[in-house]
Amino acid sequence: MRMFLVIPLILLGAILFGLRIENIGNLCNIILNIIGVGFILLGVFIGTGKKKKQKLLC
Secondary structure: OOHHHHHHHHHHHHHHHHOOOOOOOHHHHHHHHHHHHHHHHHHHHHHHOOOOOOOOOO
């Protein structure tokens, strides 16, 4: 189930990180890069997180 969240986050982060728009200026490009890296890191942290084992009540 986590993969349905991780894959779009990493793809969106890669798109935002690689996006260059000359009309919006350098500051906005830096902000897009920071947001892109943040999405990529969030996807990696969610994807590598360990699942908790459920205890069986027997």
